[in-house]
Amino acid sequence: MKIGTKAIHAGVEPDPGTGAIMTPIFQTSTYVQKAPGVHAGYAYGRTSNPTRTALQASIAALENAKYGICFSSGMAAIDAILKLLVPGDEVIASNDLYGGSYRLFIQVFERYGIKFHFENMQVAENIRPLINENTKLIWVETPTNPMLNIVDIDAVCSIAKEKGVKVCVDNTFASPYLQNPLDLGADMVMHSATKYLGGHSDTVHGAVVTSDEALREQLAFHQKASGAVPGPQDCFLILRGIKTLHVRMQRHCENGRAIAEFLRDHDRVAGVNWPGFESHPNHEIAKVQMRDYGGMMSFSLKDDTLDSAVDLMSKTKLFALAESLGGVESLIGHPASMTHASIPKEEREKTGLVDSLIRLSVGIEDAEDLIADLKAALS
Numbered sequence: 001m002k003i004g005t006k007a008i009h010a011g012v013e014p015d016p017g018t019g020a021i022m023t024p025i026f027q028t029s030t031y032v033q034k035a036p037g038v039h040a041g042y043a044y045g046r047t048s049n050p051t052r053t054a055l056q057a058s059i060a061a062l063e064n065a066k067y068g069i070c071f072s073s074g075m076a077a078i079d080a081i082l083k084l085l086v087p088g089d090e091v092i093a094s095n096d097l098y099g100g101s102y103r104l105f106i107q108v109f110e111r112y113g114i115k116f117h118f119e120n121m122q123v124a125e126n127i128r129p130l131i132n133e134n135t136k137l138i139w140v141e142t143p144t145n146p147m148l149n150i151v152d153i154d155a156v157c158s159i160a161k162e163k164g165v166k167v168c169v170d171n172t173f174a175s176p177y178l179q180n181p182l183d184l185g186a187d188m189v190m191h192s193a194t195k196y197l198g199g200h201s202d203t204v205h206g207a208v209v210t211s212d213e214a215l216r217e218q219l220a221f222h223q224k225a226s227g228a229v230p231g232p233q234d235c236f237l238i239l240r241g242i243k244t245l246h247v248r249m250q251r252h253c254e255n256g257r258a259i260a261e262f263l264r265d266h267d268r269v270a271g272v273n274w275p276g277f278e279s280h281p282n283h284e285i286a287k288v289q290m291r292d293y294g295g296m297m298s299f300s301l302k303d304d305t306l307d308s309a310v311d312l313m314s315k316t317k318l319f320a321l322a323e324s325l326g327g328v329e330s331l332i333g334h335p336a337s338m339t340h341a342s343i344p345k346e347e348r349e350k351t352g353l354v355d356s357l358i359r360l361s362v363g364i365e366d367a368e369d370l371i372a373d374l375k376a377a378l379s
């Protein structure tokens with residue numbers, strides 16, 4: 001089955017009791033048992049909920065995975081993955097990373113004795129010297145946020161397999177429409193479903209998928225034991241969002257290209273980071289592992305000052321100044337003070353995340369209107 005058909009049909013069945021074509025919102029905390037321990041597979045709402053079960057199957061299908069495990073946010077999903085580790089274990093992570101992931105790694109899990117190495121994974125071989133007997137997890141983000149660098153997932157997974165280390169890919173930026181890391185050798189894929197999967201900026205939600213039964217068991221254990229579970233209403237909203245994922249992504253990609261080309265040709269713009277350009281340093285890898293290039297990009301201005309960037313961000317009208325990404329509406333943001341403020345300035349600047357960098361999440365409005373908005377703000 002192809003992705004559009006899966007987005008609409010995978011994991012969902014008409015409700016057997018009523019025929020309702022849409023998965024009902026099972027707003028219940030408990031389920032009546034026929035006799036102690038005799039029930040229809042559902043005993044308590046933290047452990048399982050039928051709306052969540054449908055969503056987990058849907059996301060798993062989109063990523064060509066056997067299992068999906070959903071959480072109350074993307075961060076809760078990452079938290080559950082890190083709980084697979086024990087003190088003394090080491091993690092190698094991309095150095096150009098979502099700020100919240102960096103904060104969870106350093107400010108929470110480092111205190112529990114987990115060691116983190118941050119490395120530029122655009123050259124996959126860079127991870128080899130960091131791997132030792134304590135290395136248990138490689139954490140990949142691609143495209144990276146906010147520099148839009150591309151990591152060769154297949155190459156990283158080959159090195160990891162040689163050494164018996166698990167790989168998890170944060171696939172939030174790409175969505176399953178653009179790439180499927182499990183097919184390239186990853187063991188787990190994590191999503192902030194708040195972004196493209198939900199797609200409407202109305203829900204916070206997270207997911208992990210895997211085809212490894214042992215990993216599924218441990219992740220489901222942490223889902224139940226720690227209890228960072230999504231509510232049934234939120235599961236319904238993500239399921240509904242997924243039904244149009246492929247249509248939205250197609251437009252995000254078309255608009256992304258139109259806006260990236262407009263910015264590249266504008267005389268006030270210094271450089272645009274967008275993997276669809278042949279001039280992008282990792283374009284060749286992007287071409288192989290992604291189906292298209294998405295609507296996320298970042299750029300800086302020739303008058304490379306914080307003031308001119310702030311000025312531009314306060315002048316756009318359709319591009320709303322806000323955190324987050326992946327919704328139908330276009331957003332503009334300032335990574336240094338917003339999404340990446342929790343990363344120290346010296347660390348940020350090592351990856352090129354300068355104070356004047358501007359990030360766009362291009363929505364699915366009409367490209368002509370979006371370009372007119374940027375043109376007016378830039379003039």
Ligand SMILES: *Cc1c(COP(=O)(O)O)cnc(C)c1O
Binds near residue numbers: 075204
């Ligand atoms: C937003 C985001 C997260 C965190 O997800 P939440 O749903 O906000 O908890 C993790 N990784 C990336 C790449 C993100 O953009």
